[in-house]
């Protein structure tokens with residue numbers, strides 16, 4: 001059994017994570033700066049669990065195996081350091097990190113197992129594979145636009161998922177994302193669209209959970225790959241799945257593609273799909 005600790009317990013994702021971990025009977029620790037003393041299950045509407053929300057993770061290091069963090073970058077850095085020192089595994093879902101903070105997370109993954117993904121939904125991770133395939137076939141001659149829509153409270157932009165989608169496309173095409181990205185377009189005579197760029201657009205409003213559309217627009221046709229999340233539980237269930245998976249992994253840096261076994265699938269321009277030798281063997285075996 002993987003014992004799970006959740007930080008940021010009172011947050012929008014925090015309560016979903018508590019519900020998802022309680023559903024699997026894996027929650028043992030809940031940490032919050034604002035709901036201290038409450039029962040974690042009551043806080044999340046998951047029924048009383050007799051797990052009291054605490055403030056200090058460092059006093060509970062013997063009570064969990066994997067920490068799940070969906071908070072803010074500064075808080076995540078603090079929890080990452082506690083996990084590093086205590087040799088604890090960590091699943092990070094927080095978004096909005098600076099390049100330096102991301103580099104630091106990677107550095108720490110040389111000492112403890114770290115799973116880091118700005119989007120833990122299964123659908124988004126399948127979408128990333130579809131993006132890879134589409135970019136390989138038509139990315140170098142179409143106009144690529146990424147449009148992301150979130151609720152009014154979201155503080156970072158573009159979303160971590162939109163940036164990840166851009167990174168997957170850039171990596172597939174051998175581009176440096178910083179050199180090929182255009183963030184928003186200003187008013188007035190902005191000139192014609194530059195080819196071989198990836199445009200990012202951000203929309204914020206109401207209670208929209210998360211929507212991402214990637215458009216590959218050519219003259220005469222366009223392909224759009226869209227993912228819509230209508231409930232935060234999808235991310236929480238993915239994060240708990242990731243925590244269970246990470247419990248059996250060695251020190252290293254992992255993402256949701258690893259958790260879902262998608263990282264071994266490689267799309268090719270010619271055959272559309274080429275698989276790693278192991279996956280290919282499995283597919284051949286299945287078809288026999």
Ligand SMILES: NC(=O)c1ccc[n+]([C@@H]2O[C@H](COP(=O)([O-])OP(=O)(O)OC[C@H]3O[C@@H](n4cnc5c(N)ncnc54)[C@H](OP(=O)(O)O)[C@@H]3O)[C@@H](O)[C@H]2O)c1
Pocket residue numbers: 007008009010011012013014031032033034035070071072074075092093094095096117118119120121235
């Ligand atoms: N990876 C994914 O699949 C995914 C999906 C959805 C959201 N996210 C990301 O997860 C993060 C949390 O999202 P959310 O919607 O749950 O946000 P939220 O409702 O604002 O909750 C964040 C919680 O983090 C805790 N926190 C600790 N230090 C903090 C600080 N310095 N500033 C603010 N809060 C702090 C607070 O909980 P306490 O008061 O209880 O300590 C706060 O309620 C965001 O970065 C979001 O983009 C990721």
